[in-house]
Amino acid sequence: MRTDLPTSACAPAVGRFAPSPTGILHLGNLRTALASWLSVKVKGGQWLVRIEDVDRHRCRVELAERQLQDLAALGLVSDQSVLRQSARETTYGEALATLQAQGTLYACTCTRKDLALMASAPHGEDGLRPYPGSCRGRSLTQAKADAVRFHLPVGEVAWEDQVRGLQRDDPHQYTGDPLLYRRDGCFAYHLAVVVDDGAQGITEVVRGADLRCVTATQLHLQAALGLPHPAYAHVALVAAPDGTRLGKRYGALGLQELQDQGIAIAEMVGWLGYSLGCLDRPEPCSVHDLLPGFSWDRVPDRAPTAAPLQDLVEWIGRHAGPSLRP
Numbered sequence: 001m002r003t004d005l006p007t008s009a010c011a012p013a014v015g016r017f018a019p020s021p022t023g024i025l026h027l028g029n030l031r032t033a034l035a036s037w038l039s040v041k042v043k044g045g046q047w048l049v050r051i052e053d054v055d056r057h058r059c060r061v062e063l064a065e066r067q068l069q070d071l072a073a074l075g076l077v078s079d080q081s082v083l084r085q086s087a088r089e090t091t092y093g094e095a096l097a098t099l100q101a102q103g104t105l106y107a108c109t110c111t112r113k114d115l116a117l118m119a120s121a122p123h124g125e126d127g128l129r130p131y132p133g134s135c136r137g138r139s140l141t142q143a144k145a146d147a148v149r150f151h152l153p154v155g156e157v158a159w160e161d162q163v164r165g166l167q168r169d170d171p172h173q174y175t176g177d178p179l180l181y182r183r184d185g186c187f188a189y190h191l192a193v194v195v196d197d198g199a200q201g202i203t204e205v206v207r208g209a210d211l212r213c214v215t216a217t218q219l220h221l222q223a224a225l226g227l228p229h230p231a232y233a234h235v236a237l238v239a240a241p242d243g244t245r246l247g248k249r250y251g252a253l254g255l256q257e258l259q260d261q262g263i264a265i266a267e268m269v270g271w272l273g274y275s276l277g278c279l280d281r282p283e284p285c286s287v288h289d290l291l292p293g294f295s296w297d298r299v300p301d302r303a304p305t306a307a308p309l310q311d312l313v314e315w316i317g318r319h320a321g322p323s324l325r326p
């Protein structure tokens with residue numbers, strides 16, 4: 001299977017940022033959100049925010065509100081009302097029924113403990129262990145009680161990534177047969193994300209590089225559900241000074257924390273825009289000021305290392321001139 005982009009020269013671009021409300025948006029998340037916004041706005045398209053709260057046990061309403069506030073503070077506001085996955089279970093159930101009618105689903109009876117290890121969604125490239133397909137062939141007679149998986153077709157999938165160029169993956173090496181419905185009664189990430197991207201007419205998916213490894217799986221699911229393939233761009237994650245992912249050790253580096261350290265929003269936007277190749281140097285600006293300088297050709301496939309807060313404050317001061325020193 002091979003997918004090409006752009007989908008169509010004249011189709012209106014529709015992009016989205018789809019955070020899960022399980023934490024605050026840190027600098028790397030904000031950078032990804034900005035990239036998704038810039039990419040559709042330079043084409044005159046629409047940008048949507050979708051709250052991926054399909055996992056009722058891990059998501060918090062107040063975190064979703066904070067995420068929306070932080071995005072709005074940067075100037076990133078959804079062009080349509082915000083879609084919340086928690087309100088879409090009927091639609092996910094219909095998609096599951098469509099797949100079931102194709103005979104591509106099976107019941108997974110692996111233990112709760114196994115599922116907790118294998119199924120919390122989405123996986124990162126680091127912690128990913130493919131599901132080995134142990135339960136293939138089990139019928140869905142007790143679908144309500146069992147977890148449900150999609151039997152992936154055999155073979156590699158290729159797509160053109162706007163940041164990384166041609167990608168080719170065998171999804172059996174990454175996710176294995178993806179979980180679509182969990183024994184705890186939640187629909188799973190892969191099903192919800194694919195159904196919603198289709199329902200919202202998303203033409204381009206811009207997301208963190210940690211999700212590159214689930215793309216082939218999602219392309220297979222789109223094909224099975226008769227949905228179009230969006231274009232993909234997997235944006236590098238901002239790394240902490242020690243090279244680890246920002247969300248983990250330095251997870252608290254969100255908009256509020258940076259403001260508390262004296263960094264103004266315009267400075268943050270300038271730094272993020274600079275890191276996305278829109279500016280020659282970080283200088284305070286609005287997201288609209290970044291549009292003329294945005295091009296995927298200039299977005300680096302490696303993100304800058306975000307220094308710890310104080311270093312970041314100093315870094316911005318050093319690079320942007322004395323007027324910006326807090």
Ligand code: GLU
Nearest residue numbers: 018019020052122193207
């Ligand atoms: N909700 C996912 C996350 O927060 C992102 C899903 C996606 O962009 O495809 O990691």
Ligand code: ZN
Nearest residue numbers: 108109110135
């Ligand atoms: Zn199983």
